[in-house]
Amino acid sequence: MPFCDKCGAPISDTAKFCGRCGAPTALGVGLAAAPRPPLQPVEYYPRPYQPPYSQSQKGSRKTLIAVVVIVAIAAVAVGVYLATRSGPSPSVNIAGASSLQFTVDVTGGSSAGTYKYMAKNIGTSNMMIRVEGTTSSLGNFVYIVNGAQQKAWVYLNGAWMDLSSTFSALWSSWNSAFTGYRNNLVNWPGYGDWTYTAPDGSTIRIHDITVNPSLADSLFSHS
DSSP states (O other): OOBOTTTOOBOOTTOSBOTTTOOBOTTTGGGTTSOOOOOOOOSSOOOOOOOOOOTTSOHHHHHHHHHHHHHHHHHHHHHTOOOOSOOOOOSSOSTTOSEEEEEEEEESSTTOEEEEEEEESTTSTTOEEEEEEEETTTEEEEEEEETTTTEEEEEETTEEEEOGGGHHHHHHHHHHHHHHHHHHTTTOOSSSOEEEEOTTSOEEEEEEEEESOOOOGGGGOOO
8 A cells, every 4th residue: 555755644546635634646636636535524533643754764664654553543443432322330440540551452443453451540640551453464562651741652564663753643542542441431330242233333341351451561561
């Protein structure tokens, strides 16, 4: 899949303009002076910041980061959906939990895979999030966003990469995803799985839910 030369967003092979920033693609250079197609409003899917890259960041590193950001966007697209259905009266206080751990199975859609979320110090500036994921395109990966240290890392293809320079954008993306799943669990009765359908038609199953687990700080950093 090609990427926009201006903002780095993924674009289709037939696109004449970038859907994110509106810049013309190779096919749309001759149409640059024409009115650009309007951006489509997205009700459930926040658009995470795509960090710019300097000329020195080329080759595999640039490609790897781009792929990781795409994974983040896909995870957010599913996670931020807030369920509106009614449910049983909850027997656990998900909204008031200071730490949470759960696994999300996504079936269908662009973000299909399994994601294990761990979060600590929820609702504070020191909140930390760890996501251990498995997808068909990336295999196994680990994502850490540490609010206490204002740092971020990703583990992919057997190596760790420091993404702290884009902490703010990554924090916004993964915190939105986590918050979406947590809000869906507000009516969880305290046992079993919690399943719903996302706007893109994918099926979301949240399971192995633990409220206020003891999570070591070492899970949320890499040195």
